[in-house]
Amino acid sequence: MMDLRYLLLIILALEILCVANGDNLVFQVERRKTTLSGIKHHDHHRRGRFLSSVDFNLGGNGLPTRTGLYFTKLGLGSPKKDYYVQVDTGSDILWVNCVECSRCPTKSQIGMDLTLYDPKGSHTSELISCDHEFCSSTYDGPIPGCKAETPCPYSITYGDGSATTGYYVRDYLTFDRINGNLHTAPQNSSIIFGCGAVQSGTLGASSEEALDGIIGFGQENSSVLSQLAASRKVKKIFSHCLDNIRGGGIFAIGELVEPKVRTTPLVPNMAHYNVVLKNIEVDGDVLQLPSDIFDSGNGKGTVIDSGTTLAYLPVIVYDQLIPKIFARQPELKLARIEEQFKCFPYAGNVDGGFPVVKLHFEGSLSLTVYPHDYLFQYKVAGVRCIGWQKSVTQTKDGKDMTLLGDLVLSNKLVLYDLENMAIGWTEYNCSSSIKVKDATTGIVHTVGAHNISSASTFLIGRILSFFLLLIAMLNCFYN
Numbered sequence: 103m104m105d106l107r108y109l110l111l112i113i114l115a116l117e118i119l120c121v122a123n124g125d126n127l128v129f130q131v132e133r134r135k136t137t138l139s140g141i142k143h144h145d146h147h148r149r150g151r152f153l154s155s156v157d158f159n160l161g162g163n164g165l166p167t168r169t170g171l172y173f174t175k176l177g178l179g180s181p182k183k184d185y186y187v188q189v190d191t192g193s194d195i196l197w198v199n200c201v202e203c204s205r206c207p208t209k210s211q212i213g214m215d216l217t218l219y220d221p222k223g224s225h226t227s228e229l230i231s232c233d234h235e236f237c238s239s240t241y242d243g244p245i246p247g248c249k250a251e252t253p254c255p256y257s258i259t260y261g262d263g264s265a266t267t268g269y270y271v272r273d274y275l276t277f278d279r280i281n282g283n284l285h286t287a288p289q290n291s292s293i294i295f296g297c298g299a300v301q302s303g304t305l306g307a308s309s310e311e312a313l314d315g316i317i318g319f320g321q322e323n324s325s326v327l328s329q330l331a332a333s334r335k336v337k338k339i340f341s342h343c344l345d346n347i348r349g350g351g352i353f354a355i356g357e358l359v360e361p362k363v364r365t366t367p368l369v370p371n372m373a374h375y376n377v378v379l380k381n382i383e384v385d386g387d388v389l390q391l392p393s394d395i396f397d398s399g400n401g402k403g404t405v406i407d408s409g410t411t412l413a414y415l416p417v418i419v420y421d422q423l424i425p426k427i428f429a430r431q432p433e434l435k436l437a438r439i440e441e442q443f444k445c446f447p448y449a450g451n452v453d454g455g456f457p458v459v460k461l462h463f464e465g466s467l468s469l470t471v472y473p474h475d476y477l478f479q480y481k482v483a484g485v486r487c488i489g490w491q492k493s494v495t496q497t498k499d500g501k502d503m504t505l506l507g508d509l510v511l512s513n514k515l516v517l518y519d520l521e522n523m524a525i526g527w528t529e530y531n532c533s534s535s536i537k538v539k540d541a542t543t544g545i546v547h548t549v550g551a552h553n554i555s556s557a558s559t560f561l562i563g564r565i566l567s568f569f570l571l572l573i574a575m576l577n578c579f580y581n
């Protein structure tokens with residue numbers, strides 16, 4: 103049906119094109135920014151016009167020393183097979199590993215059984231060719247040298263340098279439609295997603311945290327959310343509550359009724375969910391920062407991204423914040439662990455020993471980050487590491503980017519209201535439940551928390567070996 107070598111040639115050509123155009127985006131989550139119109143017309147298999155609320159079963163946790171990611175289980179194809187995909191608000195497509203993939207992971211040490219999607223194994227699978235409208239809108243125009251029956255390629259490089267390359271297919275996505283209190287029923291929709299052919303970095307075969315793929319909840323028309331909205335299946339409103347204490351949490355599409363959430367405007371026309379951060383307060387003192395440090399014009403601003411584990415601040419901000427955090431603890435000594443973390447032994451309750459950090463956003467919305475969130479426990483009791491990091495990514499005009507990941511988003515209900523271009527949050531117990539309104543009937547339903555178990559002997563093994571490493575490092579440090 104398709105020649106993989108030809109596909110790779112196209113991909114290579116496209117990548118060269120992108121680089122030549124200087125289209126190397128801020129934050130590099132996606133190599134090319136895309137537009138896409140009229141998915142609606144192409145959803146020939148549209149069934150019904152009722153707007154659903156959708157419940158995604160979550161698993162994982164955002165702890166850098168545990169799985170470091172949140173994932174959900176989706177059904178694809180007919181007959182349906184289950185896939186575990188990372189949930190990421192910083193990218194725009196769904197893709198899963200496919201058969202014939204080179205360097206695709208086949209087992210995960212997170213504890214899930216991985217499944218490769220096989221287009222030939224699903225009788226509803228269709229190849230999206232490069233002359234399909236989805237494809238040309240993804241690439242902002244026709245693909246040079248495109249011949250019918252040549253697959254439409256995709257290629258994404260994520261912020262950590264990991265990459266996935268493959269081609270688009272269309273098939274049925276089965277999800278859980280909320281139809282009662284803590285009750286769902288399966289519903290399906292035909293959607294276009296990526297079939298992964300080549301993976302690298304943390305997405306590759308040797309990765310410890312490999313899953314079947316990634317579902318991007320970005321704003322672009324290519325995201326599952328946009329495709330479901332274009333076929334009138336859902337409204338573009340979703341919320342998540344990521345539980346880093348017990349793992350899992352809540353992830354639902356639908357109008358949020360409870361809890362009530364205050365919001366801040368989303369910066370329009372941005373590739374990601376950007377908001378305007380005004381200032382940072384530590385222990386009641388506002389940091390004295392250059393006024394344009396979090397400026398939101400021209401690709402600047404603060405990115406909210408559930409697919410990132412930690413929180414990254416401009417160097418100037420970081421250098422002021424850290425001394426303030428440790429002001430009450432002058433005797434503490436920091437040691438580097440695993441190159442990337444600055445840690446220290448601390449047996450007490452960190453919430454008593456360290457200040458809260460408050461981020462203030464446009465629209466009088468603030469986000470309180472508690473010491474137990476930003477000083478994460480390093481695998482063993484009695485050792486804490488700083489979650490705040492210096493920004494590693496620069497915007498187009500050379501400014502350090504502010505990127506807020508699970509470190510600050512966990513244990514909060516975060517609402518993304520794309521119908522009103524706003525985003526907001528509130529302190530919340532992610533093991534409890536929320537209420538969403540069914541847009542068709544107006545009936546309010548309760549949606550509960552889930553935790554797809556990811557327990558495995560691997561994690562225990564890893565904790566033990568890190569424990570040994572840690573002891574060795576601390577011994578080094580103190581002697």
Ligand SMILES: *[C@@H]1O[C@H](CO)[C@@H](O)[C@H](O)[C@H]1NC(C)=O
Pocket residue numbers: 136137138139140141142239323332
């Ligand atoms: C996305 O789709 C909408 C509705 O189909 C369309 O109006 C809009 O122009 C599209 N946006 C882009 C960037 O293609």
Ligand SMILES: *[C@@H]1O[C@H](CO)[C@@H](O)[C@H](O)[C@H]1NC(C)=O
Pocket residue numbers: 179180182226274276289290
């Ligand atoms: C999609 O849902 C419809 C209605 O519930 C069902 O008849 C059909 O078999 C489903 N299709 C797939 C591919 O799951």
Ligand SMILES: *[C@@H]1O[C@H](CO)[C@@H](O)[C@H](O)[C@H]1NC(C)=O
Pocket residue numbers: 531532533534535
């Ligand atoms: C959070 O909610 C769960 C489920 O309702 C409950 O068991 C737990 O006690 C709550 N935790 C807190 C800290 O309130």
